[in-house]
Amino acid sequence: MSALLEDYAIVTEGLTRTYRVPKPKTGAKTKGKGTEFVALKGVDLTVRRGEIFGLLGPNGAGKSTLIKILSTLLLPTTGRAWVGGFDVEREARRIKPIINMVCGGETSGFGMLSVREQLWMFSQFYGLTNAQAFEIIDSMLETLGLAEAAHTRVSKLSTGMRQKMNFIRGFLNSPDILFLDEPTLGLDVSAARAIRIHVKGWLERHPQKTVLLTTHYMAEADELCDRVAIIDQGGIAACDTPSALKNRIGQDVVLGLELTGTEPRDGAFAGAISGLPGVRRSAFHQEPDRGTTQATVILKDDRPIPAVIACLAEAGAHVVGVHKSEVTLEDVFLELVGRKLHDEGGEKA
Amino acid sequence: MIAGTDTRKGGNAPHRTGNSRLLGSLELNLRAMRARAYVRVVGVNRELSWLFFDIFLPLFGVAAYVYVYRSLDAPPAYAGFVILGGAMTAYWLNVLWAMASQFYWDKETGNLEVFYLSPMSPMAVLFGMSVGGLIQTSLRAFTTMILGSWLFGVHFQVESPGALAAAFLLTMAALYGLGMALASFYLMYGREAWHISNLLQEPVYLVAGLQFPIKALGMTVALTVSFLPLTVGMDAVRQLLYPGAGFGYLPVAVEIGILVLLSGIFLTLAQVGLRWMERAAKREGRLTLRWQ
């Protein structure tokens, strides 16, 4: 294990976390212990030093729970985890100086402070001198296009600007291991791009730093991550480099279909083709803007394509477009989990 | 499994000796404390509306109690009790709402997560909040004293300024120590914490003797509630502002001794409680739980 800890920034061993969901307190009926919800089920994971590692999964998959445990905010129910070689349960105090975390969509801080003051305050929690703190703060404000807002009160910032400020907070102590929990959630395209560029640049300048990233965005994971773990219902479904994961279904054919002219009947469509020989997985989602239903069907090879189209037509669908597409992580997720990642709602796990 | 092995690469901090590690930790926590206190202090300057309702509006309540005494033909010293009580009320309210339940607000806004993510001790945050809160509240307390005394023609007689300063500062140390202990207790809780603070407000006004000499409740009750810094501190300050009037229930020297003891007890309780509650909160997943 010690050799493992030397090479790896993060190691988890059979990590399990359950939450007790208490009964609602309504009237006098407060007795009973409620139910248990399993957020993580025996997760085994290793993240190498210097790696940018992605966690992909739908809402409620356990991504945020895993990050909370690794960042010492939550204790595991069973199993163990080490961050930077330190045990998260017993050596939290030694982990804290070498980590930081940014949760997208969350904005901590005090509204009456200016952006620069707010970041200075956080820097003091890591013992930086004023000179060190302001050097990092000013440079990052510049890089992320927030320099003009440096003296604006936090309460006056837009959501995106606050999120950028929160992102800067994560880099103040130049952490060895950085946890990015959906860092671009809700940001516009250019702001999200600025953040991705910063992460890449930071890792290029500091090759020993490690990033654990959770994201909903497949392209983001594909662009940034050295390796990706697909997590679903508290367990790791697969873990590899993005290209290796895509190669897993490399022999398969990913067929994209555009259907129109019918009432949405995704269940019927899926049922119609599920039994066909050669069809591995299928997923349907509607695009109300275009008035169409987009289908993704993973096939063993080209041969079932006519049968798929015929069955869909028989089920009432008008097929207006057919294309073979490149394998994406989304397709990998569909292959492994049996549904599309974005079939879930909008909340974070 | 890994105990005793030194295979770790992590950490920016260079290897340090025991002494330099201690100094480093002290510096870190002092910086964190200053930063947290800074927020409180600048908050007063930047939200001028606070000045209005923190300083002038509470005077109405103080005035109401002064008129109660006047309607009963009480000696003028009683108006002084009310004004002193009004000033000390500010500290109690600050301890309840801005100390004890602060972690509840911090949890709601996401700050608590950041505090617990960083390597500083949470005690540094509590100390910072105390120092900032003390400075912030002193403005209200001293204005109440000055305006109240002027409006109602109250005169205080300070014969031992040293003892008065000692009694006041020790009361503050013990009171904010209690606030820190309560804050650690509230770490686990959500909306309940808000209600508990609300519940504690008036009963403490009563047993702290904010409007009357505590010995009016009888020696047994007075001694029973002597675990409250405000009760003992108010009595000591009252005796020092009205020397020789016989309003006290214990000699000032004894009360100063009790305050020293209470400061130690509450600070220890805060530290132990914080550690214990932090662990419990992490175990139950309540450290980051919102909208409870």
Next chain:
Amino acid sequence: MAVASAMATMTAVLTAAMAKIKGNWRVLQLSAWLGWQLESNWTDPLLFLGYIFVKPVASSLILLVMYLVVTRGDTTAPAFAGMYVGNAFFAFVGQVMFGVSWVIAEDREHFATLKYVYISRIRLFWYLLGRAGAKFVITSISTAVLLLFGRYALGVPLHLTGFRPLYFGVVFGLGIVGCVGASLFMAGIMLVAARNGGGYAEGLAGLFYLASGALFPIDILPRWLQGASLALPFTYWIEGLKRALLGTATGARLSALGDTGLLWRLALGTAAAIIVGAGAFRLAEHVARRRGLLDMQTQS
């Protein structure tokens, strides 16, 4: 034909009015239920009952000790009785006013639901009134307990023989409407103020506590403050309640007013409170929309 048409119009108007009343009643019920849940579901019912008694009993005991420490007299004296009853009922002013204004701050910033309530078809007024209803119920329970405690533990002369239920009912009802007016005023202030503006309600309640003579005869206040007292509906409300429950008038200035005169002044003051409160609320609502404050987050 014309009669039939008029009848049909009248029926349609009545039906619409009934539907509106029914709709508002449903909102009132729903928000009162929500208010009750928020007030009470954080703990066990037993602890909650203790909670709603401890605060008012403690503040009454403060007055009791203040009274005893000076007079060493008995608690059946009219001075104490007036102070005790005035304090017990004044809780409605503070609680309802603070409660309603806090609804704005809490719904806007903590639960972030104010904007959704605002854009829905229901009227914010009825929603606030319902939420105030929960506060009203809780305060009624604690006031009733305080009166019983006063009567049986302290010997405050609250006797059924001297009780004037009709007068009490009219005075109490008018005063509560006045509380709603003051609450609307404070809710308006909160619509345009930061979360910490909750202190304004407490401050205003403190001013009313001082000026309404809840604890002492207004005669001992400075002349200029007596003028302010006589302009407040709560002065007449507290005085009317004392007369209905204790059978005695308080102080020279208010004793000069007969029961009917007092009632008239209370009615006028209440009407003024409602007009000023509703006007201030509508104005604040307009300002809040113009400045985009309906979903403001104080974040401090």
